Amino acid sequence: MQKWYHILHKNTGLSPYVWVVFYILPFYFIFRSSSTYEIVIGIVMILVFFICYVLSFLSKGWLIYFWTSLQIIISIAMTVLFGYVYFSLFLAFFIGNIQNKIGFITLYTIHLISTVVTINMGFVAKNSSFINQLPFVLVSLIAVILLPVTTYNWNKREKLQGELEHANKRISELVKLEERQRIARDLHDTLGQKLSLIGLKTDLASKLITKNPTQAQTELQEIRQTARIALKEVREMVTQMRGTRLEDEMFRITQILKAAEIDFVLEGNPNLTNTSLMTENVLSMCLKEAVTNVVKHSSATCCSISIEPSRTDLIVQVKDNGIGMIEETVCTKGNGLRGMKERLEFVNGSMEIISSENGTTIVIRVPNVFKQPEKEAGA
Numbered sequence: 001m002q003k004w005y006h007i008l009h010k011n012t013g014l015s016p017y018v019w020v021v022f023y024i025l026p027f028y029f030i031f032r033s034s035s036t037y038e039i040v041i042g043i044v045m046i047l048v049f050f051i052c053y054v055l056s057f058l059s060k061g062w063l064i065y066f067w068t069s070l071q072i073i074i075s076i077a078m079t080v081l082f083g084y085v086y087f088s089l090f091l092a093f094f095i096g097n098i099q100n101k102i103g104f105i106t107l108y109t110i111h112l113i114s115t116v117v118t119i120n121m122g123f124v125a126k127n128s129s130f131i132n133q134l135p136f137v138l139v140s141l142i143a144v145i146l147l148p149v150t151t152y153n154w155n156k157r158e159k160l161q162g163e164l165e166h167a168n169k170r171i172s173e174l175v176k177l178e179e180r181q182r183i184a185r186d187l188h189d190t191l192g193q194k195l196s197l198i199g200l201k202t203d204l205a206s207k208l209i210t211k212n213p214t215q216a217q218t219e220l221q222e223i224r225q226t227a228r229i230a231l232k233e234v235r236e237m238v239t240q241m242r243g244t245r246l247e248d249e250m251f252r253i254t255q256i257l258k259a260a261e262i263d264f265v266l267e268g269n270p271n272l273t274n275t276s277l278m279t280e281n282v283l284s285m286c287l288k289e290a291v292t293n294v295v296k297h298s299s300a301t302c303c304s305i306s307i308e309p310s311r312t313d314l315i316v317q318v319k320d321n322g323i324g325m326i327e328e329t330v331c332t333k334g335n336g337l338r339g340m341k342e343r344l345e346f347v348n349g350s351m352e353i354i355s356s357e358n359g360t361t362i363v364i365r366v367p368n369v370f371k372q373p374e375k376e377a378g379a
Helices: 004-012 019-031 036-058 062-082 087-096 101-124 128-132 134-211 213-242 246-259 277-298 327-332 335-346
Strands: 263-267 302-309 313-320 350-356 359-367
Touching: 019 036, 019 062, 036 062, 036 087, 062 087, 062 101, 087 101, 087 134, 101 134, 134 213, 246 263, 246 277, 246 302, 277 302, 277 313, 277 335, 277 359, 335 350, 335 359
Parallel strands: 263 302
Antiparallel strands: 302 313, 313 359, 350 359
């Protein structure tokens, strides 16, 4: 359990000082009594109630239910003797903060029944205190019914929200770790082998430079060629890490289709200024794969790409007038289509393939989650 004064402020939105009004109110009821004996008993019950109330927030385990039970007894006594029913509001608020479901249901039921019974007893006995404050008694009864459930659900929702934030943070850390491992693998595969080869050929060339200058020259040329290939692969890898904008990818698609003598039609604006770079990068890779399939397999003479942003989704369609794909081919196509689906699943997207003898249409759908503006991000 949290500290009682923190919970009061957090869950009710009221400063603890405002609750002082509720602490003072019961004294008004007991001082109206004509008997000194009753006044003393009332003061003792009020002090004991608030001591138990604080202890119930600070305690753990079965002590929580012990202190709460004492509060329920005092609340019943204050209602019967002095017509003060508002201790039930304190109890209703506290019971809503109990996290154990069984404990919450048990105390909620006991408190509700005891409050209803004592209020009915007051009306049956024609207690003038109840009749004079009838609207407030009814409001208190409604609060006893609704406040615990509302507070319990609110705390449960906050707990789930905290767990969700923790899970998202963990996922973010795992994504970063996986990205580091991927970069390490790519660097090892790209540079490790070629740098080892360059080292071996350099040693060989140094040995041959006096014995066989011609062979040494050949080895140096191969070293130069290997270094160029390694540099090219590193540049490609860095480009992939930076991500590709859809607008830039569309320029390359235009060049590819032009070289393949396929007419190209673009509908919509590829400049997605409000879409996150990760989503745009995934779309670019999927479009690149889709257009490559059109060029290699479709025998099409025309290809069109439409971009349709909406309030909730971003829909991109790639359509050609080629020979289409049979159903088995759609389901069992190689790594290209499977890779597209896996990339889209990473950003909660989906892909649908519609194929007929008049051509193939690939419908790509991703959530239109806008990136955070730079001004807000820096705030």
